[in-house]
Amino acid sequence: MSTPLIRLDRVRKEFGRHVLAVEDMSLTINQGDFISFLGPSGCGKSTALKMIAGLLPVTAGTIQIAPPEEKVEQDLGFVFQEPTLMPWGTVFDNVWLPLRLAGLSRRAARERVRAALVEVGLSKFEKSYPRELSGGMKMRVSIARAMVTRPRILLMDEPFAALDEMTRSKLNNDVIRLAHEHRLTVIFVTHSVFEAVYLSNRIAVMAARPGRVVADLTVNAPWPRGEDYRVSPEFSTEAARVSQVLKGTLHGDDIDH
Amino acid sequence: MATTSTIDDGDSGAAAPVNTAALARARRQRILAWVLPITTLAAAIAFWEFWVWYKQVPHFLVPAPSRIWATLMVDGPSLMRSAWFTVRLTFWSLFLAIVGGVLLGALFALSRPLEMRLFPFAVILQVTPIVAIAPLILIYVHNTFAALLVCAWLVAFFPILSNTVVGLRSTDHNLRDLFTLYRATPLQRLRLLLAPSALPYFMAALKIAGGLALIGAVVAEFVAGATGANTGLASRIIESSFRNEIPRMFAALVLVSLLGVAIFLMTSLASKLVLGKWHESEIKRES
Numbered sequence A: 001m002s003t004p005l006i007r008l009d010r011v012r013k014e015f016g017r018h019v020l021a022v023e024d025m026s027l028t029i030n031q032g033d034f035i036s037f038l039g040p041s042g043c044g045k046s047t048a049l050k051m052i053a054g055l056l057p058v059t060a061g062t063i064q065i066a067p068p069e070e071k072v073e074q075d076l077g078f079v080f081q082e083p084t085l086m087p088w089g090t091v092f093d094n095v096w097l098p099l100r101l102a103g104l105s106r107r108a109a110r111e112r113v114r115a116a117l118v119e120v121g122l123s124k125f126e127k128s129y130p131r132e133l134s135g136g137m138k139m140r141v142s143i144a145r146a147m148v149t150r151p152r153i154l155l156m157d158e159p160f161a162a163l164d165e166m167t168r169s170k171l172n173n174d175v176i177r178l179a180h181e182h183r184l185t186v187i188f189v190t191h192s193v194f195e196a197v198y199l200s201n202r203i204a205v206m207a208a209r210p211g212r213v214v215a216d217l218t219v220n221a222p223w224p225r226g227e228d229y230r231v232s233p234e235f236s237t238e239a240a241r242v243s244q245v246l247k248g249t250l251h252g253d254d255i256d257h
Numbered sequence B: 001m002a003t004t005s006t007i008d009d010g011d012s013g014a015a016a017p018v019n020t021a022a023l024a025r026a027r028r029q030r031i032l033a034w035v036l037p038i039t040t041l042a043a044a045i046a047f048w049e050f051w052v053w054y055k056q057v058p059h060f061l062v063p064a065p066s067r068i069w070a071t072l073m074v075d076g077p078s079l080m081r082s083a084w085f086t087v088r089l090t091f092w093s094l095f096l097a098i099v100g101g102v103l104l105g106a107l108f109a110l111s112r113p114l115e116m117r118l119f120p121f122a123v124i125l126q127v128t129p130i131v132a133i134a135p136l137i138l139i140y141v142h143n144t145f146a147a148l149l150v151c152a153w154l155v156a157f158f159p160i161l162s163n164t165v166v167g168l169r170s171t172d173h174n175l176r177d178l179f180t181l182y183r184a185t186p187l188q189r190l191r192l193l194l195a196p197s198a199l200p201y202f203m204a205a206l207k208i209a210g211g212l213a214l215i216g217a218v219v220a221e222f223v224a225g226a227t228g229a230n231t232g233l234a235s236r237i238i239e240s241s242f243r244n245e246i247p248r249m250f251a252a253l254v255l256v257s258l259l260g261v262a263i264f265l266m267t268s269l270a271s272k273l274v275l276g277k278w279h280e281s282e283i284k285r286e287s
């Protein structure tokens, strides 16, 4: 059942000589895991995510990702904190980008781009420009773009931090649905204990200075989840437990950020 | 933010109710945007005409618009030849400024060391007034048109260079990561990411450089004091001033202004065409 997919082995990242962003991070993420990186600002969550995506070189240690069974343009989708859309392109152009960079013409990519837009509920907006969309809609475009190459792995770096509560919970449900339907392995970076508990079946709690994983928790609740879980007593219990662990890691540490 | 979440529903559709009153107001705004400046300008010219007539200002001091018009008609052919010279000079220098500025800007953006080596030269050429360099250039370059071209080019070149560098460097770093993630080739990166990111900066520079190219062309010609058949509008202004032909000075001046306005309209239109759909600077807010 649990096949290891991503393996981090004593991964270390230094910026220059003095900033130790991630120290000896070891973690095995299994196929189908929905794991959250939870921790205070500056604990190296984004850095870890970028190293897994291959966007930053590691200083020491190794990151291994099991090769995909079927070949796709890109096996790994990345969603940034900001929607990171090209303002000069339409919604279609933006979602087309990963396929376009792989050499697919507009015509060849059309079906897949449309399918990705349907999945995030934006099929009517393919001709719109990013500036015409709300924050939540832009984020959906960003998710559609990550999904258009049919990746196995989805990395999300605080994707909903800038959104209002209602939009955020709606998008949370969408991410769960997408992850479930496409059997994605998701690494989700967040500040929010509630978001981490609601979404994931695993939470890696991180601490700052130096950035490291201090606890690897399993969320005890069936997955996928729905709105009923959000209001259940089990949810509150789990959230309280995770908060306790998080507080423990902060305790005695300098919390000046 | 309740509105966000209702709009956010992808299936609710984008059709907003059509507000005819707002549409009519927008139309009136668009018409006014043309009517107001034109009528004001016409009124100013009419007042000028009236004032010259009323006060009986001698035409060798301030000629009436009607007299300037008449001079334009009489001297039209010869003035037009000069205007054509200035037009050619301006557009060639602008064209070369674009080519040089973009090429050098791209090189600078690619290589910091190169920029650090060459940037001082660009700055020195920029901050030294063209009037001060022009005599030297006229000595070194024998062909008058070429010498004037170099002067005008020097003035127009710098904004294009510096804005191209800034534009190419101001690409969103997350978008750059995205292109790395999807293994974009250098050419794809240039075409699909760097060029569009730099475009607003480039268009802003083009608007400035267009005006500067004309200024450069006129100033260079003033310094050159070129005479003879092959001269531009600036020489005609000097020449008329020597002969005390004030109406002809005004006529040449009007042509220079018209040329400047035409360049301004052209670069503005180009900017609107290129950026209109997506860039904040060219988007009209509907209210």
Ligand SMILES: Nc1ncnc2c1ncn2[C@@H]1O[C@H](COP(=O)(O)OP(=O)(O)OP(=O)(O)O)[C@@H](O)[C@H]1O
Pocket (backbone or CB within 6 Å): A015, A016, A019, A020, A021, A040, A041, A042, A043, A044, A045, A046, A047, A048, A211
């Ligand atoms: N390019 C860089 N150069 C130097 N230091 C960096 C760089 N990127 C990150 N850091 C440092 O590394 C540490 C970890 O940064 P990182 O962005 O990974 O934190 P984070 O957990 O994502 O924080 P946040 O929740 O605020 O996004 C921080 O101290 C940060 O200042």
Ligand SMILES: [Mg+2]
Pocket (backbone or CB within 6 Å): A045, A046, A047, A157
């Ligand atoms: Mg971060």
